[in-house]
Amino acid sequence: MRKQIAAANWKMNLTYDQGEALLKEIIGAGIQLSSNQQALFAVPFPYLAMAKAAVKGQTNFDIAAQNCSNKKSGAYTGEVSVEMLQSMGIGYCVIGHSERREYFMESNKVLAEKVNICLENNITPIFCCGEALQVREESAQNAFVQQQLEESLFHLTPDQVQKVVIAYEPIWAIGTGKTASTEQAQEMHAHIRQVLAGKYGEAVAGNISILYGGSVKANNAAELFACPDVDGGLVGGASLLAQDFVQIIKALKSSN
Numbered sequence: 001m002r003k004q005i006a007a008a009n010w011k012m013n014l015t016y017d018q019g020e021a022l023l024k025e026i027i028g029a030g031i032q033l034s035s036n037q038q039a040l041f042a043v044p045f046p047y048l049a050m051a052k053a054a055v056k057g058q059t060n061f062d063i064a065a066q067n068c069s070n071k072k073s074g075a076y077t078g079e080v081s082v083e084m085l086q087s088m089g090i091g092y093c094v095i096g097h098s099e100r101r102e103y104f105m106e107s108n109k110v111l112a113e114k115v116n117i118c119l120e121n122n123i124t125p126i127f128c129c130g131e132a133l134q135v136r137e138e139s140a141q142n143a144f145v146q147q148q149l150e151e152s153l154f155h156l157t158p159d160q161v162q163k164v165v166i167a168y169e170p171i172w173a174i175g176t177g178k179t180a181s182t183e184q185a186q187e188m189h190a191h192i193r194q195v196l197a198g199k200y201g202e203a204v205a206g207n208i209s210i211l212y213g214g215s216v217k218a219n220n221a222a223e224l225f226a227c228p229d230v231d232g233g234l235v236g237g238a239s240l241l242a243q244d245f246v247q248i249i250k251a252l253k254s255s256n
Contacts, residue, residue: 004225004252005165005232007040007064007126008239009094010047019047023054024069025242026249033060037254038232041239042066042094042126052089062127064092068098079117086121094234095125096152098171108151119160126234128213129155129192132171133176139250145188145218146195158204161196167234168192169213170216174236180214182223189229218244221251 014022023041024048033039042064043051055061064067069079085093095118111127117127129148131141145168153161168188173180189210193226197205216233218241224230232252238244 001036001163001253002207002231003038003041003254004036005038005209005211006178006245006252007042007092007094007167007211007232007234007247009042009066009097009234010044010240011099011236012044013240014044014047016047016050016180019043020050022053022240022242023051026245027054027058027061029242029246031246031249033249033252034254035060037218037249037252038062040064040092040126040152042153048085048088048090049215062091064094064129065090066097068093068095068114068118068123070110070117072117082117082121082123086123090107090123092124092126092165094128094167096128096148098130098169098174101128108148112152112155114157115164116214119163124165124212126167127211128167128169128193128234130171130213133172133178136170136172141188142164142191145192149192149195150199154199158200161200162204162207165209165211166192167211169234180222181190182227185212185214185224186227186229189227193229216248218247222246225251225253 038060040062051063065085068082074079095114100106115125129145131144135141135144170180193205211232211234212230213234216235217238
């Protein structure tokens with residue numbers, strides 16, 4: 001069974017003490033994860049060491065960075081390299097979040113470079129894709145997402161692409177007042193898997209975890225995660241509330 005993942009994206013929220021307290025409360029809930037389940041926390045750069053220490057000894061709990069540079073090293077003040085992350089024992093990195101694409105103009109080409117440098121350093125990229133409202137209203141979402149995948153991932157070998165986690169973000173349904181239905185989530189996840197299968201074959205596509213990043217909440221996680229092609233979620237606001245994120249983790253599909 002594919003890895004089922006509940007990934008918290010704290011974005012630019014919480015003070016150090018608040019983050020520490022949040023992790024303590026979630027870990028203190030005593031969640032027992034099965035071998036195919038994983039809880040991740042994508043925390044701000046200054047909190048990586050603290051968060052890594054907080055989950056030490058916890059089975060299938062791990063820490064992710066929210067971004068990385070596409071450069072190996074050098075005169076790039078304010079940037080964080082993948083080698084720095086790897087040296088801290090960070091095993092995951094979010095790549096191409098819709099906010100990075102929109103506010104920092106990250107292109108598919110740059111994201112391909114970030115995916116490459118993560119894989120070269122044994123860091124699992126959590127590659128984000130998804131369409132804005134205008135694209136959805138034009139019914140062009142399938143072709144749009146396919147282009148994101150092709151331009152950022154299709155240079156990878158079958159072995160490499162199976163090391164990538166994909167997160168689908170329906171940008172049009174986040175903070176717009178519009179709601180993406182469970183059926184729409186499953187439809188796009190199935191499309192993404194079909195696109196991957198067209199390039200790499202069904203066996204490879206069937207091994208890739210695809211997370212849903214469209215306002216996952218405690219009260220809709222179980223319904224979303226029950227979809228056959230939804231392998232968990234990339235969770236924003238609800239991941240900042242301990243009890244909510246605990247419920248989201250518990251909603252993951254289990255192989256047991």
